[in-house]
Amino acid sequence: MQRSVKMKDVARAAGVSVMTVSRAFKKDGSVRPETRDAILKVAEELGYVFDSTAANLRSQRTDFIAVTIPSINNANFADTVAGLSDVVSGEGLQVLLAYTNYDMEQEERAIEQLLRRRPEAIVVTGGKHTPRARRLLESAGIPVVEAWDLPPDPVDNVVGFSNAATMETMVTHLVAQGHTRIAFIGGDADADTRGADRRHGFSGAMSAHGLTCDRLIEAGPPPISMREGASAMARLLELHPDTEAVVCVSDLSAFGALTECQRRGLRVPEDMVITGFGAYEIASVCVPTLTTVNPFPQKIGEETARLILQALQKPARHQVRQIAPELVVGGSSERHVERVSG
Amino acid sequence: MQRSVKMKDVARAAGVSVMTVSRAFKKDGSVRPETRDAILKVAEELGYVFDSTAANLRSQRTDFIAVTIPSINNANFADTVAGLSDVVSGEGLQVLLAYTNYDMEQEERAIEQLLRRRPEAIVVTGGKHTPRARRLLESAGIPVVEAWDLPPDPVDNVVGFSNAATMETMVTHLVAQGHTRIAFIGGDADADTRGADRRHGFSGAMSAHGLTCDRLIEAGPPPISMREGASAMARLLELHPDTEAVVCVSDLSAFGALTECQRRGLRVPEDMVITGFGAYEIASVCVPTLTTVNPFPQKIGEETARLILQALQKPARHQVRQIAPELVVGGSSERHVERVSG
DNA sequence: TTGAAAGCGCTAACAC
DNA sequence: GTGTTAGCGCTTTCAA
Numbered sequence: 001m002q003r004s005v006k007m008k009d010v011a012r013a014a015g016v017s018v019m020t021v022s023r024a025f026k027k028d029g030s031v032r033p034e035t036r037d038a039i040l041k042v043a044e045e046l047g048y049v050f051d052s053t054a055a056n057l058r059s060q061r062t063d064f065i066a067v068t069i070p071s072i073n074n075a076n077f078a079d080t081v082a083g084l085s086d087v088v089s090g091e092g093l094q095v096l097l098a099y100t101n102y103d104m105e106q107e108e109r110a111i112e113q114l115l116r117r118r119p120e121a122i123v124v125t126g127g128k129h130t131p132r133a134r135r136l137l138e139s140a141g142i143p144v145v146e147a148w149d150l151p152p153d154p155v156d157n158v159v160g161f162s163n164a165a166t167m168e169t170m171v172t173h174l175v176a177q178g179h180t181r182i183a184f185i186g187g188d189a190d191a192d193t194r195g196a197d198r199r200h201g202f203s204g205a206m207s208a209h210g211l212t213c214d215r216l217i218e219a220g221p222p223p224i225s226m227r228e229g230a231s232a233m234a235r236l237l238e239l240h241p242d243t244e245a246v247v248c249v250s251d252l253s254a255f256g257a258l259t260e261c262q263r264r265g266l267r268v269p270e271d272m273v274i275t276g277f278g279a280y281e282i283a284s285v286c287v288p289t290l291t292t293v294n295p296f297p298q299k300i301g302e303e304t305a306r307l308i309l310q311a312l313q314k315p316a317r318h319q320v321r322q323i324a325p326e327l328v329v330g331g332s333s334e335r336h337v338e339r340v341s342g
Numbered sequence: 343m344q345r346s347v348k349m350k351d352v353a354r355a356a357g358v359s360v361m362t363v364s365r366a367f368k369k370d371g372s373v374r375p376e377t378r379d380a381i382l383k384v385a386e387e388l389g390y391v392f393d394s395t396a397a398n399l400r401s402q403r404t405d406f407i408a409v410t411i412p413s414i415n416n417a418n419f420a421d422t423v424a425g426l427s428d429v430v431s432g433e434g435l436q437v438l439l440a441y442t443n444y445d446m447e448q449e450e451r452a453i454e455q456l457l458r459r460r461p462e463a464i465v466v467t468g469g470k471h472t473p474r475a476r477r478l479l480e481s482a483g484i485p486v487v488e489a490w491d492l493p494p495d496p497v498d499n500v501v502g503f504s505n506a507a508t509m510e511t512m513v514t515h516l517v518a519q520g521h522t523r524i525a526f527i528g529g530d531a532d533a534d535t536r537g538a539d540r541r542h543g544f545s546g547a548m549s550a551h552g553l554t555c556d557r558l559i560e561a562g563p564p565p566i567s568m569r570e571g572a573s574a575m576a577r578l579l580e581l582h583p584d585t586e587a588v589v590c591v592s593d594l595s596a597f598g599a600l601t602e603c604q605r606r607g608l609r610v611p612e613d614m615v616i617t618g619f620g621a622y623e624i625a626s627v628c629v630p631t632l633t634t635v636n637p638f639p640q641k642i643g644e645e646t647a648r649l650i651l652q653a654l655q656k657p658a659r660h661q662v663r664q665i666a667p668e669l670v671v672g673g674s675s676e677r678h679v680e681r682v683s684g
Numbered sequence: 685t686t687g688a689a690a691g692c693g694c695t696a697a698c699a700c
Numbered sequence: 701g702t703g704t705t706a707g708c709g710c711t712t713t714c715a716a
């Protein structure tokens with residue numbers, strides 16, 4: 001337990017100045033290769049571990065990219081973080097992650113915590129924030145990206161898509177199949193703003209098709225789990241037994257709804273059509289496969305990363321990059337879809 | 343975009359010294375309440391954001407807890423991180439996360455990166471590391487926790503359980519049901535050391551019961567997805583059509599295997615018994631529900647957090663805290679299990 | 685309860 | 701390619 005070996009100690013042991021040691025630890029430091037090798041060897045022997053905290057302060061660089069996501073336990077957001085992380089780590093940048101539990105107050109606190117660490121850029125999920133959070137982002141003096149949404153009045157940059165529009169696509173798909181009695185299962189209120197946008201998109205699309213939109217099942221505070229999807233389906237069948245199709249706010253609730261149908265002996269899609277959102281792995285594996293929307297979460301992360309790397313290179317503001325989601329038609333809404341074999 | 347407002351600026355505007363501003367930003371700083379309020383108000387007006395990087399260097403505290411997990415996209419590890427994060431955040435500590443892609447070399451790099459940030463403690467998943475990673479951990483001079491496993495020769499503290507033992511429990515359960523032709527689906531090689539431990543535990547238990555253990559399906563490099571579970575099931579049915587039961591390395595592969603049975607019209611559990619691991623949500627929702635093992639991932643995280651908080655209070659080493667996993671019997675291995683309604 | 689001086693461990697800037 | 705000097709923005713320490 002050789003604590004607190006410092007650059008000075010390495011320098012002394014290697015017979016060079018601290019500055020040369022410092023350079024030896026940079027990729028592009030102009031040091032003679034043999035000198036560098038000798039220094040790194042000595043450092044390793046002494047058990048020296050470079051101290052970023054000092055470097056951070058002096059160089060005014062932390063190489064952190066701050067990110068807030070609603071939940072760490074969601075494959076979609078995890079994919080976005082993975083995509084982002086993989087791209088920025090190539091440039092020596094590290095993701096500093098915080099989660100908000102779908103709560104704007106918690107988001108505000110997370111943003112402040114993160115900004116105190118002096119990240120090079122900050123990524124937030126969605127476009128709705130408390131006034132103070134928005135102020136913090138606006139005056140952060142670093143690139144800001146709002147992801148997973150298309151806010152009407154962005155703080156700075158945006159990488160996302162219209163959640164509402166995806167539901168219009170979905171309703172149109174169902175109407176084309178001849179369905180009219182279509183329900184929606186989602187979370188209540190607007191804690192999950194993307195979920196709320198999808199609900200609004202659904203309502204709007206129903207109206208546009210001249211259909212009544214009175215089969216909205218609120219399954220509780222977001223995120224809606226598989227289990228909540230199942231009980232929402234049970235409630236729907238009780239309240240509106242003649243429902244033909246149900247649009248779920250995510251694949252997880254859609255899968256839950258599907259299992260509830262299985263338990264009741266309802267055939268999907270013959271007796272009930274079900275759709276989800278997110279293109280989670282389960283959607284392409286369950287029987288029948290789920291009709292869903294792929295928002296390309298990893299691509300969102302990668303594109304966010306590229307935007308940030310560019311913005312750090314030469315400052316640019318208010319860029320908007322749309323990632324076009326894709327309707328994935330599965331067996332849960334179509335009788336003649338090929339079955340995906342494992 | 344009011345960049346670089348410093349404590350000095352706040353001090354001047356508030357008519358106090360920097361030190362008083364510093365104290366106002368600490369919880370326990372001895373400052374007159376009115377003075378503090380005035381300072382915080384001025385700070386907010388100036389758009390001042392506290393600079394941790396300077397505080398970190400001077401106080402030699404970062405309030406980071408470093409954590410490495412194999413994958414960010416795994417609900418079990420996500421639960422552990424959430425449990426850990428929730429407990430430590432109450433003490434003003436923040437999780438600094440890195441992932442290793444089930445790769446020891448990548449783990450070594452992640453550990454070095456993390457240690458450079460001077461965390462207060464470090465948590466790694468599992469007990470197998472490269473020699474250099476082990477040396478880094480041993481000489482880090484901070485509490486180290488190996489989680490999710492019971493390494494034979496721990497670096498320092500341990501919070502985990504025996505993966506092998508859970509498989510013995512599972513095999514015993516299946517043998518009690520009268521099954522003898524039992525297969526195993528898992529990843530190949532030992533990249534996922536916990537998965538490998540489960541495979542070894544399975545083999546050992548089969549031998550102990552006097553059963554032959556020649557139905558091992560290797561589904562590729564870990565982690566094994568639902569889809570890979572499905573194709574592994576297909577392969578199993580081809581190679582060993584008379585198999586009665588299959589133990590899968592995780593619920594995800596188990597669910598994939600279940601869907602493959604469904605596609606082939608095989609009834610579960612009548613024609614094929616399936617078990618998983620992890621107690622992922624899907625295990626308790628799918629039809630039939632999956633027999634699985636709950637390792638209580640969140641509890642592992644919470645217990646790890648408590649151990650760390652204690653160790654930071656008063657140094658202690660080589661503590662081992664076992665979290666007892668629990669067999670969860672579902673409909674996939676028992677005909678008379680109550681069906682869980684959504 | 686408040687302030688002044690010193691310095692955490694590195695690197696920017698400049699000299700050679 | 702290498703060394704010297706100064707200092708990043710806070711907090712420790714000591715004094716009042």
